[in-house]
Amino acid sequence: MxxxxxxxxxxxxxxxxxxxxxxxxxxxxxxxxxxxxxxxxxxxxxxxxxxxxxxxxxxxxCMESEPEEYLYGQRYFxxxxxxxxxxxxxxxxxxxxGQVEDYDQWAQMGCRGWSYDDVLPYFRKAEHNERGESEIHGVGGPLGVSDVIDKSIIYDAMIEAGQEIGIPYNDDINGRVQEGIGYHQATIxxxxxxxxxxxxxxxxxxxxxxxxxxxxxxxxxxxxxxxxxxxxxxxxxxxxxxxxxxxxxxxxxxxxxxxxxxxxxxxxxxxxxxxxxxxxxxxxxxxxxxxDHFVVRMRWRIKNAETLNERVHGLRALGEGIKYYLQRKGALTLPTLPIGAFVRTRPELATPDVQFQIFPGSYKAIEDRKLDKEPGVTNGVTMLRLEGRGHxxxxxxxxxAQPGIWHNMLATENDRRTTIAGMWMARRMMEAPAMQPYMSFEMTPGPEAQDDDAFLEYARRTGASNWxxxxxxxxxxxxxxxxxxxxxxxxxxxxxxxxxxxxxxxxxxxxxxxxxxxxxxxxxxxxxx
Ligand SMILES: Cc1cc2nc3c(=O)[nH]c(=O)nc-3n(C[C@H](O)[C@H](O)[C@H](O)COP(=O)(O)OP(=O)(O)OC[C@H]3O[C@@H](n4cnc5c(N)ncnc54)[C@H](O)[C@@H]3O)c2cc1C
Incomplete structure (x- = not known):
């Protein structure tokens, strides 16, 4: 041995x-x-x-959860x-x-040595951030962190729409203040x-x-x-x-x-x-x-702008492939969420409780993970602080043998309320003036969903683990x-x-x-x- x-x-x-x-x-x-x-x-x-x-x-x-009690017995992938x-x-x-407060809370829970000020040096040590060194970010570490290079008018419009409904612009959601909307950085x-x-x-x-x-x-x-x-x-x-x-x-x-x-x-x-x-x-x-985090994916059909969908189908895909091979540019360089937002669903909250995970494409059916051919975007409305605990x-x-996995998502009234509030905010953002030139229609849950019950029903049927x-x-x-x-x-x-x-x-x-x-x-x- x-x-x-x-x-x-x-x-x-x-x-x-x-x-x-x-x-x-x-x-x-x-x-x-x-x-x-x-x-x-x-x-x-x-x-x-x-x-x-x-x-x-x-x-x-490729694991699977046990049937989720509060989600009609769905098994998550x-x-x-x-x-x-x-x-x-x-x-x-x-x-x-994550938030400064997450780590301060760990310390408060008895994990001495894990407050934000304690862990910040290790985030910095790990990182080589192409934006350069600052109090928050490091250079010279093994982990490459870069800005999104494949920007698009549709992302810019969504960032503007977010601001129109009151979400502040945030150039660095990894700074001391997480709240806001903007471009992400990626481990690329x-x-x-x-x-x-x-x-x-x-x-x-x-x-x-x-x-x-x-x-x-x-x-x-x-x-x-x-x-x-x-x-x-x-x-x-x-x-x-x-x-x-x-x-x-x-x-x-x-x-x-x-x-x-x-x-x-x-x-x-x-x-x-x-x-x-x-x-x-x-x-x-x-x-x-x-x-875990719980995500509900809302999808919109887009007009007058390109999204990932059309760019990775047919001849366009070939062109993008060549561009990537020759120049390391284009659609193939995209992380899943080029932009995103951290929002508070209630003004009295100290920090964000919902994340908007904005994917520059849309799936035909959420289950089969095949992209639509027509332009579309998805906002994965994600609950950050679920009260329900699993095992x-x-x-x-x-x-x-795979272990048994039970999440108990949407187990509490507060978790359900937050989900519904986040979904309404996401819809308001997509209907804000900056999105008008690009908005075709809401695919899911769709215009027929007009009250909290309809949103909750959609969340229960299609919501999932955020992995x-x-x-x-x-x-x-x-x-x-x-x-x-x-x-x-x-x-x-x-x-x-x-x-x-x-x-x-x-x-x-x-x-x-x-x-x-x-x-x-x-x-x-x-x-x-
Ligand atoms: C599809 C997907 C998308 C995600 N997207 C993002 C994202 O964009 N940004 C982000 O920050 N996070 C994202 N996450 C979450 C993030 O990647 C994970 O939280 C993180 O990688 C967890 O790290 P870990 O070291 O705990 O586990 P893992 O990285 O999962 O590592 C565990 C390793 O242990 C191995 N292993 C398990 N059992 C055994 C065994 N018995 N013997 C030997 N080896 C074993 C596994 O094969 C695996 O390689 C995503 C996760 C998934 C799955």
């Missing part, structure tokens, strides 16, 4: 950061295990290739990256950090996706003290008493074991990390016994506190916390969790940059200890 200092499970947004930073010290022997393959799929690296891999099982776990780079290799590349460098595999792993791969094993799926952590001493895994169908002298670090993401803990006997004893798993350590919070638990002792699961191994010091603020699993030695699952509350915004920040800070803490 090979022995390492650190074994990292999962080469996703967090795992690749950990592998780079820990192996930067040549004294550390590091093993990185990833269930998926190398990131050779061409479409991973072309920004608009997002559409190709969002349901490609070669690089994506839940893509997760299964490839080097993890979800950062298949995500929408939108660079969003030189026209190509900057996943954590590209940013962090590729520069470190040649180090003799780092071993990266793709197609290697961890089955469980190996314990001696209460100390984690290794990992059992399958590599290309062959059972293997590796030993960790210092620490096993789980970076499997918000669904896989709690499942792996349960498969290793860490969790709620009754649940484990039901699955026939011997209890290593009782920890009631494992898999609880699932939080994730192993349904079988078989590591290859930002977090919180299932939450950090904290209360009895339901799974890891402490140094991300060590409570009550065990030699075991940490470092990924989106440790967020005590999901941040108000997309979760890739916050997860990278978590890993940067975790690596610093580990190296300092």
């Amino acid at each position: 090979s022995t390492y200092d650190y074994i990292i499970v999962g080469a996703g947004s967090a795992g690749c950061v950990m592998a780079n930073r820990l192996s930067a010290n040549p004294k550390n022997q590091v093993l990185l295990l990833e269930a998926g393959p190398e990131d050779r799929n061409y479409w991973i690296h072309v920004p608009v290739g997002y559409g190709k891999n969002v349901s490609n099982t070669a690089v994506n776990w 839940l893509p997760r990256g299964k490839v080097l780079g993890g979800s950062s290799s298949i995500n929408g590349m939108v660079y969003v950090r 460098r030189d026209g190509k996706r900057c996943s954590t595999a590209v940013a962090y792993l590729n520069p470190a791969k040649k180090r003799p003290n780092l071993r990266v094993e793709a197609d290697a799926q961890a089955k469980h952590v190996i314990f001696e008493g209460k100390r984690a001493v290794g990992v059992a895994y399958d590599r290309k169908g062959t059972p293997q074991e590796a030993r960790a002298g210092t620490s096993v670090i789980l970076c499997g993401g918000a669904f896989a990390s709690p499942q792996l803990l349960e498969l290793s006997g860490v969790g709620q004893p009754e649940r484990l016994k039901d699955l026939g798993i011997a209890v290593t350590h009782e920890l009631p919070g494992v898999g609880e506190n699932l939080q 994730v638990h192993a349904k079988s002792a078989d590591p290859k 930002h699961p977090a919180g299932t191994c939450k950090m904290g010091t209360d009895p339901m916390a799974v890891v402490d603020p140094s991300l060590k699993v409570h009550g065990l030695d030699g075991l940490r969790v470092v990924d989106a699952s440790v967020m005590p509350n999901v941040v108000c915004g997309n979760t890739n940059a916050p997860t990278i920040m978590i890993a940067e800070k975790a690596a610093d803490m580990i190296l300092a200890s």
